[in-house]
Amino acid sequence: MLLPSHSPDLFDRFVAEARADWAAYVDHAFVRGMGDGTLPQESFRHYLVQDYLFLIHFARAYALAIYKGRDLREMQASLNGLKAILDVEMDLHVGLCAGWGLSAAELERAAEAKATMAYTRYVLETGLRGDLLDLHVALSPCVIGYAEIGRRLAAVPGALDDANPYRVWIAEYAGEAYQEVARAARENLDRLAAEGMTEARFPRLVTIFRLACRLEADFWEMGMTLAG
Numbered sequence: 001m002l003l004p005s006h007s008p009d010l011f012d013r014f015v016a017e018a019r020a021d022w023a024a025y026v027d028h029a030f031v032r033g034m035g036d037g038t039l040p041q042e043s044f045r046h047y048l049v050q051d052y053l054f055l056i057h058f059a060r061a062y063a064l065a066i067y068k069g070r071d072l073r074e075m076q077a078s079l080n081g082l083k084a085i086l087d088v089e090m091d092l093h094v095g096l097c098a099g100w101g102l103s104a105a106e107l108e109r110a111a112e113a114k115a116t117m118a119y120t121r122y123v124l125e126t127g128l129r130g131d132l133l134d135l136h137v138a139l140s141p142c143v144i145g146y147a148e149i150g151r152r153l154a155a156v157p158g159a160l161d162d163a164n165p166y167r168v169w170i171a172e173y174a175g176e177a178y179q180e181v182a183r184a185a186r187e188n189l190d191r192l193a194a195e196g197m198t199e200a201r202f203p204r205l206v207t208i209f210r211l212a213c214r215l216e217a218d219f220w221e222m223g224m225t226l227a228g
């Protein structure tokens, strides 16, 4: 029997339901500016500082996912995610920031922008009041969206050329290692849904997904406008 090469997973269903908000996020002017190299470097620096603060709260969300795990396997999986962020991702980010002239001390004393606060607290609150599926749906535009953005940008002619100051960022998210992280996140969503998501719950999950996409778009906007 011939199987379809790709049947829609839960994430694809969210995207189909929230098409406009998804597009406003993954095709934001900030993203296009990275692809063609026209993004003002000051905007990227502002983004990098805020992303440092974002990643700290992202780590807290993974810590919450350990707490919300229903068995040891789920807790272990979230622990691995938390370790990857604290032991690997943060160092990578601090290294990227150093290349852009941002010292660790500067990152540490930075004040949180409103868009950073809104997005990170929304994700944490969604996880606090809901279950593991709610939390992972809130996190999915972030984890899976960046893989999509990386792939799209890598396909832009010249995006990975030496002349583009954003080539390192693009190569990182377009790279196989990060694409695999996103694939695993998709599978994780499907597994959590298979373990008890009723169709009646789907619209509420779409609402969480849509809001998270809008808050991601606001995060790009904050970088673009240098908003505090």
Ligand SMILES: Cc1ncc(C[n+]2csc(CCO)c2C)c(N)n1
Pocket (backbone or CB within 6 Å): 051, 054, 055, 058, 081, 084, 085, 089, 141, 142, 143, 146, 181, 216, 219
């Ligand atoms: C605003 C914002 N959204 C998404 C990501 C992507 N991201 C978030 S956490 C993480 C590590 C995954 O283990 C990655 C790649 C980001 N950096 N900043």
